[in-house]
Amino acid sequence: MKVVLGLNAVFHDSSAALLVDGRLRVIAEEERPSRVRHAKRAGVDNTPILPYLAIDEALREAGLDFSRVDEVAYSFDPAARFAALGRVPGDPDIPAGDYGTPEGERRFRDFILLTGSLLEARYGRKVPVRFIPHHDCHMAAAYHSCPWDEAALLCVDGIGEDDTCTWGRWRGGALEKLGRLEYPHSLGFLWERVTQWAGLTPNLDEGTTMAMAAYGDPARFRAALRRVMEPLPDGTFRVDPALARFRAPDVKGFEELLGPRRRAQEPLLWQGTDRRHADAAAALQELTEELLCGLARRVRREAGLPNLALAGGVTLNCLGNNAVARSGAFDGVWAFPAAKDCGTAFGAACLADGKARREEWLHAYRGPAPAAGATAKALAEARLEAPAQGDGALIARSAELLEQGKVVAWFEGAPETGPRALCHRSLLADPRDAAMRDRLNREVKHRQLFRPYGPVAREEDADEFFDIPPGLRRACRFMLAAVPVKARAKSRIAAVVHGDGTTRPQLVTKSSHPRLHALLGEFGKRTGTPVLVNTSFNDREPIVDSPAHALATFQRTAIDALVLEDRLLVKG
Numbered sequence: 001m002k003v004v005l006g007l008n009a010v011f012h013d014s015s016a017a018l019l020v021d022g023r024l025r026v027i028a029e030e031e032r033p034s035r036v037r038h039a040k041r042a043g044v045d046n047t048p049i050l051p052y053l054a055i056d057e058a059l060r061e062a063g064l065d066f067s068r069v070d071e072v073a074y075s076f077d078p079a080a081r082f083a084a085l086g087r088v089p090g091d092p093d094i095p096a097g098d099y100g101t102p103e104g105e106r107r108f109r110d111f112i113l114l115t116g117s118l119l120e121a122r123y124g125r126k127v128p129v130r131f132i133p134h135h136d137c138h139m140a141a142a143y144h145s146c147p148w149d150e151a152a153l154l155c156v157d158g159i160g161e162d163d164t165c166t167w168g169r170w171r172g173g174a175l176e177k178l179g180r181l182e183y184p185h186s187l188g189f190l191w192e193r194v195t196q197w198a199g200l201t202p203n204l205d206e207g208t209t210m211a212m213a214a215y216g217d218p219a220r221f222r223a224a225l226r227r228v229m230e231p232l233p234d235g236t237f238r239v240d241p242a243l244a245r246f247r248a249p250d251v252k253g254f255e256e257l258l259g260p261r262r263r264a265q266e267p268l269l270w271q272g273t274d275r276r277h278a279d280a281a282a283a284l285q286e287l288t289e290e291l292l293c294g295l296a297r298r299v300r301r302e303a304g305l306p307n308l309a310l311a312g313g314v315t316l317n318c319l320g321n322n323a324v325a326r327s328g329a330f331d332g333v334w335a336f337p338a339a340k341d342c343g344t345a346f347g348a349a350c351l352a353d354g355k356a357r358r359e360e361w362l363h364a365y366r367g368p369a370p371a372a373g374a375t376a377k378a379l380a381e382a383r384l385e386a387p388a389q390g391d392g393a394l395i396a397r398s399a400e401l402l403e404q405g406k407v408v409a410w411f412e413g414a415p416e417t418g419p420r421a422l423c424h425r426s427l428l429a430d431p432r433d434a435a436m437r438d439r440l441n442r443e444v445k446h447r448q449l450f451r452p453y454g455p456v457a458r459e460e461d462a463d464e465f466f467d468i469p470p471g472l473r474r475a476c477r478f479m480l481a482a483v484p485v486k487a488r489a490k491s492r493i494a495a496v497v498h499g500d501g502t503t504r505p506q507l508v509t510k511s512s513h514p515r516l517h518a519l520l521g522e523f524g525k526r527t528g529t530p531v532l533v534n535t536s537f538n539d540r541e542p543i544v545d546s547p548a549h550a551l552a553t554f555q556r557t558a559i560d561a562l563v564l565e566d567r568l569l570v571k572g
């Protein structure tokens with residue numbers, strides 16, 4: 001038996017993946033058990049914070065201990081990063097000792113190289129650590145989960161070692177890189193900086209920026225943003241480092257172009273006479289779609305293959321994925337559910353193994369399932385009683401509660417890998433009245449009122465409600481594409497129609513999620529609308545992980561009912 005442990009710990013979204021004899025067994029994300037969003041903050045001194053909880057959970061799920069691990073694959077190459085120092089241009093005003101400075105980069109490299117020793121100190125065993133280029137890991141993860149034996153690959157994120165965007169193909173059993181962009185030409189960092197300018201938290205609130213885009217006019221800041229990041233005729237783009245200043249602590253360049261940054265106490269301007277923040281978000285979204293389509297066309301020409309697998313944090317931009325599919329550059333577009341750095345642990349393990357098998361993901365429930373007896377134990381500790389029930393009774397009662405306007409939390413089996421809750425750790429609600437969106441934002445999730453929600457529907461009902469471009473259907477199994485809601489369906493599912501008329505559906509099949517498929521059928525029988533609101537089971541925290549987290553979040557929030565595996569709890 002050959003066991004490869006993939007690790008992502010270089011920036012954030014730390015994770016561990018286990019490959020046993022070339023097959024993926026589990027991907028565990030550190031933020032779930034640690035309850036720290038994204039696991040940690042990116043920083044030159046933070047790489048020794050390894051995802052020990054995720055490693056332990058992954059080993060438990062696979063029934064292994066660390067003594068069985070043959071090799072560790074780390075999704076970053078510190079030597080390649082250090083070699084780029086000096087070649088990659090510096091930014092003005094980088095804080096002393098930070099990324100991009102010789103002393104900062106030296107510490108960053110040296111701390112990463114401690115990984116083997118840190119693991120030895122914790123587990124009492126020395127295991128070889130292989131460092132693998134970050135974007136190779138993103139692309140390998142996308143390939144090994146995709147539906148095709150050969151695929152074009154495109155990775156777009158903030159930064160790997162020094163690359164910000166890499167493309168290539170998987171052909172003849174190997175990864176072949178065809179092109180790349182280097183720092184500072186980073187679309188991921190542009191999103192972080194506009195998010196920061198809008199007074200939100202970079203690397204956390206980009207979804208809020210994207211949601212605001214629906215309410216803005218891209219014309220106002222179109223020219224300004226193109227001064228920071230200029231699309232080029234060859235399908236790539238170029239950044240003006242003096243304006244972007246990606247490594248400076250402030251956003252002076254963006255203030256020059258977009259006006260003063262928003263301070264924490266000021267309102268977000270997305271409606272009324274001044275929609276400044278929404279207008280900037282709209283221009284950014286428009287530019288992003290143009291750039292992603294330009295890259296896709298270039299990758300199609302160079303890779304010469306009809307299907308594309310996407311990876312990297314920027315490919316969580318659901319409208320961007322829709323634009324790529326509609327550009328017609330590719331017949332099929334696969335969006336990898338763990339597109340952010342958490343997925344690179346899987347890619348690193350695949351590349352280190354050398355004989356990893358590609359298996360299309362028909363679902364994303366790749367996390368470690370709760371230990372046997374965890375539900376009963378959590379209920380006992382919370383002094384709650386809820387008898388186990390058969391699926392029929394549980395589903396019928398849940399549909400009844402949903403029809404009554406209750407918010408029902410759904411907790412089941414192994415957690416989703418990646419940022420989307422796909423009905424193993426979800427909140428469900430009736431989508432027919434837009435007031436449900438407001439209630440969820442106001443009372444349950446405590447988010448801005450313009451934040452949208454996505455639906456879950458059965459795959460066979462999708463065409464009744466959504467306009468999904470050919471080639472993008474698979475992305476809709478994982479809430480990775482924003483697609484137009486059909487005109488005649490808008491009033492039927494008003495709570496999940498965003499300001500631009502789109503939504504981000506999850507499509508389930510009888511085999512991918514039998515209980516949800518049945519629940520949708522039951523809700524449809526009652527209401528004529530076999531669709532539910534689906535959002536993550538959390539309240540300003542990582543998605544719940546264990547039955548104990550589920551009970552705690554259920555008890556301290558305005559969630560009305562909880563399906564906890566085969567139990568049902570209903571408040572008051």
Ligand SMILES: [Fe+2]
Nearest residue numbers: 157159312341
């Ligand atoms: Fe990345």
